[in-house]
Amino acid sequence: xxxxxxxxxxxxxxxxxxxxxxxxxxxxxxxxxxxxxxxxxxxxxxxxxxxxxxxxxxxxxxxxxxxxxxxxxxxxxxxxxxxxxxxxxxxxxxxxxxxxxxxxxxxxxxxxxxxxxxxxxxxxxxxxxxxxxxxxxxxxxxxxxxxxxxxxxxxxxxxxxxxxxxxxxxxxxxxxxxxxxxxxxxxxxxxxxxxxxxxxxxxxxxxxxxxxxxxxxxxxxxxxxxxxxxxxxxxxxxxxxxxxxxxxxxxxxxxxxxxxxxxxxxxxxxxxxxxxxxxxxxxxxxxxxxxxxxxxxxxxxxxxxxxxxxxxxxxxxxxxxxxxxxxxxxxxxxxxxxxxxxxxxxxxxxxxxxxxxxxxxxxxxxxxxxxxxxxxxxxxxxxxxxxxxxxxx
Amino acid sequence: xxxxxxxxxxxxxxxxxxxxxxxxxxxxxxxxxxxxxxxxxxxxxxxxxxxxxxxxxxxxxxxxxxxxxxxxxxxxxxxxxxxxxxxxxxxxxxxxxxxxxxxxxxxxxxxxxxxxxxxxxxxxxxxxxxxxxxxxxxxxxxxxxxxxxxxxxxxxxxxxxxxxxxxxxxxxxxxxxxxxxxxxxxxxxxxxxxxxxxxxxxxxxxxxxxxxxxxxxxxxxxxxxxxxxxxxxxxxxxxxxxxxxxxxxxxxxxxxxxxxxxxxxxxxxxxxxxxxxxxxxxxxxxxxxxxxxxxxxxxxxxxxxxxxxxxxxxxxxxxxxxxxxxxxxxxxxxxxxxxxxxxxxxxxxxxxxxxxxxxxxxxxxxxxxxxxxxxxxxxxxxxxxxxxxxxxx
Numbered sequence: 001x002x003x004x005x006x007x008x009x010x011x012x013x014x015x016x017x018x019x020x021x022x023x024x025x026x027x028x029x030x031x032x033x034x035x036x037x038x039x040x041x042x043x044x045x046x047x048x049x050x051x052x053x054x055x056x057x058x059x060x061x062x063x064x065x066x067x068x069x070x071x072x073x074x075x076x077x078x079x080x081x082x083x084x085x086x087x088x089x090x091x092x093x094x095x096x097x098x099x100x101x102x103x104x105x106x107x108x109x110x111x112x113x114x115x116x117x118x119x120x121x122x123x124x125x126x127x128x129x130x131x132x133x134x135x136x137x138x139x140x141x142x143x144x145x146x147x148x149x150x151x152x153x154x155x156x157x158x159x160x161x162x163x164x165x166x167x168x169x170x171x172x173x174x175x176x177x178x179x180x181x182x183x184x185x186x187x188x189x190x191x192x193x194x195x196x197x198x199x200x201x202x203x204x205x206x207x208x209x210x211x212x213x214x215x216x217x218x219x220x221x222x223x224x225x226x227x228x229x230x231x232x233x234x235x236x237x238x239x240x241x242x243x244x245x246x247x248x249x250x251x252x253x254x255x256x257x258x259x260x261x262x263x264x265x266x267x268x269x270x271x272x273x274x275x276x277x278x279x280x281x282x283x284x285x286x287x288x289x290x291x292x293x294x295x296x297x298x299x300x301x302x303x304x305x306x307x308x309x310x311x312x313x314x315x316x317x318x319x320x321x322x323x324x325x326x327x328x329x330x331x332x333x334x335x336x337x338x339x340x341x342x343x344x345x346x347x348x349x350x351x352x353x354x355x356x357x358x359x360x361x362x363x364x365x366x367x368x369x370x371x372x373x374x375x376x377x378x379x380x381x382x383x384x385x386x387x388x389x390x391x392x393x
Numbered sequence: 394x395x396x397x398x399x400x401x402x403x404x405x406x407x408x409x410x411x412x413x414x415x416x417x418x419x420x421x422x423x424x425x426x427x428x429x430x431x432x433x434x435x436x437x438x439x440x441x442x443x444x445x446x447x448x449x450x451x452x453x454x455x456x457x458x459x460x461x462x463x464x465x466x467x468x469x470x471x472x473x474x475x476x477x478x479x480x481x482x483x484x485x486x487x488x489x490x491x492x493x494x495x496x497x498x499x500x501x502x503x504x505x506x507x508x509x510x511x512x513x514x515x516x517x518x519x520x521x522x523x524x525x526x527x528x529x530x531x532x533x534x535x536x537x538x539x540x541x542x543x544x545x546x547x548x549x550x551x552x553x554x555x556x557x558x559x560x561x562x563x564x565x566x567x568x569x570x571x572x573x574x575x576x577x578x579x580x581x582x583x584x585x586x587x588x589x590x591x592x593x594x595x596x597x598x599x600x601x602x603x604x605x606x607x608x609x610x611x612x613x614x615x616x617x618x619x620x621x622x623x624x625x626x627x628x629x630x631x632x633x634x635x636x637x638x639x640x641x642x643x644x645x646x647x648x649x650x651x652x653x654x655x656x657x658x659x660x661x662x663x664x665x666x667x668x669x670x671x672x673x674x675x676x677x678x679x680x681x682x683x684x685x686x687x688x689x690x691x692x693x694x695x696x697x698x699x700x701x702x703x704x705x706x707x708x709x710x711x712x713x714x715x716x717x718x719x720x721x722x723x724x725x726x727x728x729x730x731x732x733x734x735x736x737x738x739x740x741x742x743x744x745x746x747x748x749x750x751x752x753x754x755x756x757x758x759x760x761x762x763x764x765x766x767x768x769x770x771x772x773x774x775x776x777x778x779x780x781x782x783x784x785x786x
Contacts, residue, residue: 005403153749162749212629228626228633235717236605239749240621245714247707247745249643259745314640321638322715324628352640352652356546356555356632 011047014039015389018047022057022077023102023382024204029062031072048075054390055142056082056101077102078142084381085146087126088193088373089174091115091166091220092283094122096129097371098137099378101144101385103204105371107133119161119172127181146188147380148174149196149373151219156238159190165256166220189380193217193373194241197331197366198225199232200376205367212325215366216243216316218334219284221256222264226323244268248315266311269333275304287333291340309341310348316363317352324357331366338365404440407432408782411440412449415470416495416775417597422455424465441468447783448535449475449494470495471535477774478539480519481586481766482567484508484559484613485676487515489522490764491530492771494537494778496597498764500526512554512565520574537778539581540770541567542589544612549631552583558649559613582773586610586766587634590724590759591618592625593769598760605718608759609636609709611727612677614649615657621716637661641708659704662726668697680726684733702734703741709756710745717750724759731758 005013017037022028028036034044051057059073079100088095090113097108109129113122152164152172159175179187191199198207198215207213211230217223222244226233233240244264245257252261265271273281276290277300293301316328330338338345342363350358366372398406410430415421421429427437444450452466472493481488483506490501502522506515545557545565552568572580584592591600591608600606604623610616615637619626626633637657638650645654658664666674669683670693686694709721723731731738735756743751759765 005398010398153747155749163747212633228621228628229624231622231624233621233626233716235621235750236719236753237717237749239717239747240605240715242714242717242747242750245745245747246639246711248640250641250707257747314643318639319715321635322633322712323626324630324632324635326629352638354546354556354632354635354638354650356548356630357628357635360629 012388012390014043015047015050016386018044018075019051019056019077019389020386022075023386024208026102027074027076029072029074033075048073051075051389056385056389079104080106081140082142082144082385084144084378085130085188086374086377086381087146087148087178087188088377089113089122089148089150089167090193090373091151094126094129095374096126096133097374097378098133099375101382103200103375103378105374107136108371108374109133116168118169119174119177122174123177123181126178130182143186144385145186145381146178146182147196147377148178148188148190149193149377150174150190151193151221151223153239153242154190154192154195156234159188161190162239163257189384191377191380192223192225192238192241194223194331195225195232195234196376196380197368197372198227198329198376199379200368200372201329201331201366202227203379204375205372206329206364207327210327212323213327213329214243214316214319214323214325215329215331216334218264218268218330218332218337220269220282222268222334224319228323243315243319246315246318248311248318263311263315267308267315267334267337271311272304272308272333272337275307276301277304284333288336291336294340305337305340306344309337309344312337312341313345313348314352316345317349320349320353320357320361326360327362327364329364329366331372335365338363405781405783407436408440408443409779411437411468412444412470412782413779415450415468416779417601419495420467420469422465422467426468441466444468444782449778449782472497473499474533475535475537475778477537477771478523478581479767479770479774480539480541480571480581481770482506482515482541482543482560483586483766484544487519487522488767489519489526490767490771491526492768494775496593496768496771498767500529501764501767502526509561511562512567512570515567516570516574519571523575536579538579538774539571539575540589540773541571541581541583542586542766542770543567543583544586544614544616546632546635547583547585547588549627552581554583555632556650582776584770584773585616585618585631585634587616587724588618588625588627589769589773590761590765591620591722591769592772593761593765594722594724594759595620596772597768598765599722599757600720603720605716606720606722607636607712607716607718608722608724609727611657611661611723611725611730613662613675615661615727617712619716636708636712639708639711641704641711656704656708660701660708660727660730664704665697665701665726665730668700669694670697677726681729684729687733698730698733699737702730702737705730705734706738706741707745709738710742713742713746713750713754719753720755720757722757722759724765728758731756 079102082101086097094111098106152161161172194217201207213227215225224241224243249261255262255265294305472495475494479490487504491499545554554565587610594600606620608618617634617636642654648655648658687698
């Protein structure tokens with residue numbers, strides 16, 4: 001229903017489009033930008049000058065060129081100079097990274113997270129580590145903000161973590177806690193880890209160029225980040241993608257959410273360890289040990305991997321029918337499960353998926369690996385810059 | 394990644410925004426349009442003049458006004474003059490309507506559809522009825538196109554009906570068949586009936602103003618039209634929303650799709666009639682007879698309604714967790730089931746839904762009733778007009 005934009009809005013839109021292009025694609029010639037953005041050369045020149053003056057990009061003459069004539073200047077994102085802080089709050093660890101414009105990981109650290117740590121104790125740990133990392137940041141750089149990936153349901157309006165069944169978080173105000181610790185004017189943007197990973201893989205990973213994507217993230221629980229029609233599916237309050245709480249087994253075990261037979265109760269950490277006869281174990285290392293054992297021929301571990309793999313394929317089949325995605329990406333421990341049980345997963349998926357929905361769907365592992373959560377958290381912060389480059393910088 | 398629009402694109406966008414506003418909201422004063430579209434008075438005046446000259450809207454002085462001063466002219470969609478043809482191909486019937494700009498049903502007809510009728514036989518029946526209806530169309534009117542709602546999976550690229558398990562259609566080219574029969578230059582746009590109903594209820598029905606909506610449509614099968622973030626969820630090939638083939642019961646009966654325990658096998662026509670002890674019956678009348686019987690105190694019918702209602706709530710719970718919608722609308726026979734078993738549905742939904750996802754979700758019946766499919770089919774045709782009013786008219 002909105003009417004067309006004003007001249008000022010168009011300029012902002014064009015600046016954002018140019019900066020986004022080099023942020024996603026890296027160094028790009030003015031000639032390519034002219035074609036890609038559908039703008040004329042003088043407009044590209046003027047926009048680039050503005051972005052150079054703001055310190056967001058640099059221009060240089062390409063070193064070599066095979067063509068005759070004056071070579072087109074190359075526009076490069078200032079990755080070492082312009083950066084965002086990225087935090088990932090996971091069940092068993094905390095991670096912090098400094099990510100440069102263009103998605104370059106400039107620095108990254110990890111801390112163990114004792115299970116049970118709340119937002120009020122998490123924020124000082126993150127802020128303390130950030131301050132140590134800051135000592136290595138050169139003067140003259142531009143921090144454009146911070147993003148947080150968190151295992152849990154995040155309210156879109158204010159970033160409140162409503163429920164993290166496996167972190168024990170209920171209504172934990174991580175944004176406020178961290179903003180207070182950091183003491184800066186910038187409020188971090190927070191997102192669910194699966195949403196954030198999906199966004200990263202869509203922007204610059206395995207799903208680049210795909211407009212309909214499901215990114216499954218598993219650790220203790222399971223969630224999905226969903227890209228539908230080229231946009232992040234958030235739902236009304238921000239809680240969309242809780243596919244781990246799709247009930248698949250009415251007779252299944254009790255789930256942490258209070259329901260019974262949820263998908264994550266059939267494919268999450270506890271299900272795998274229980275099926276492998278290791279109900280006392282927990283954590284990512286214990287999960288990986290089951291895959292190792294299966295790989296070495298342990299029959300019980302192999303049966304567990306097949307059983308859980310079958311349930312993974314079951315839920316993926318449902319999601320393929322519901323969303324008709326062109327790609328499903330298996331992240332976190334779902335990556336290991338997918339690699340160990342691809343045949344079961346495919347077979348069950350094929351038995352449930354409608355043939356039209358199966359035609360184009362590709363199953364993939366993440367291209368960004370474990371960095372997806374950090375890169376995606378930084379992308380949340382970069383979004384503000386890309387929406388209005390000169391105002392945000 | 395796209396750069397800002399040209400002057401010509403902005404004008405087209407503004408014309409579309411103005412026409413869309415009166416198409417959705419009906420007659421609107423210039424003053425209201427100025428505010429709603431964020432454009433100045435002279436721009437609104439110029440745009441309106443263009444649309445008046447194209448015969449798409451008319452302007453008039455309001456009859457009464459309580460305010461002092463010169464009253465603002467009222468812009469009205471030319472509903473009687475500008476129209477689209479709408480077709481609905483259902484399991485048991487065919488419907489045709491002529492729908493005026495603004496969503497006004499100008500004329501509607503229905504034909505029985507013998508189960509088993511293919512596209513090649515359907516198109517002449519629809520075209521024949523259309524020709525009879527055309528005799529009552531006055532000269533000087535503008536037909537802007539045609540839309541089709543069909544029970545089945547529709548390929549977005551070309552409107553091919555890939556699979557309609559309950560119409561028996563497999564790769565049926567209804568668009569070509571109908572275009573040939575109609576013999577006009579306009580190719581009809583086709584959509585899945587649930588998608589089309591969702592679009593209609595979102596545009597001008599129960600879900601107006603809601604950006605995250607699930608519209609469940611049931612007859613023999615069950616499908617959903619999904620609005621996510623204010624846009625229609627289509628999936629990669631156009632097959633998104635096949636929620637009826639979400640498997641909910643691993644031990645359930647064989648489904649027409651080849652899988653087992655699909656949601657539609659637990660809540661569709663056959664499930665209800667079987668549970669009510671009427672396995673020989675079929676069709677909408679037979680379904681409504683079960684609800685009638687339950688209403689009159691028939692214990693077996695009541696038990697059937699409770700059982701099927703419980704499964705309906707089960708799947709809705711899953712969808713609420715996956716999509717975090719603000720509204721779920723029950724259409725087709727799901728409307729009757731919802732009205733007959735609201736308590737079971739709510740109770741099962743509450744046991745499965747995550748509390749954050751349950752907070753805002755409203756359960757509703759369609760506002761447009763059975764007209765939703767026809768109005769939505771016409772909306773598909775109107776979309777072209779609204780994208781470029783002066784070119785399409």
